[in-house]
Amino acid sequence: MTSSGDDATDKRRTAVRVVRGGPVLVEGPVDIELPDGCHVQSDRFMVAICACGRSKNYPLCDTSHRKRRRRSAD
Numbered sequence: 001m002t003s004s005g006d007d008a009t010d011k012r013r014t015a016v017r018v019v020r021g022g023p024v025l026v027e028g029p030v031d032i033e034l035p036d037g038c039h040v041q042s043d044r045f046m047v048a049i050c051a052c053g054r055s056k057n058y059p060l061c062d063t064s065h066r067k068r069r070r071r072s073a074d
């Protein structure tokens, strides 16, 4: 699904890409506001925001989403 506005709107539009099972990629720099009001900033050109909740560097992705979960012994 694609939607397009006028040229000026398209130039201001921030590109965001959702990775299935992984992070949300956002063009940086970004200022991320957390639910508690804290802010996390990143100056990287592309910022991976954790969408799985397993990152030890939350809200930034640390690739923990790639790690397999152990099955519990039955």
Ligand code: FES
Residues within 6 Å of the ligand: 021, 022, 023, 024, 049, 050, 051, 052, 053, 054, 055, 060, 061, 062, 063, 064, 065, 066
């Ligand atoms: S999406 Fe990568 S650690 Fe959560």
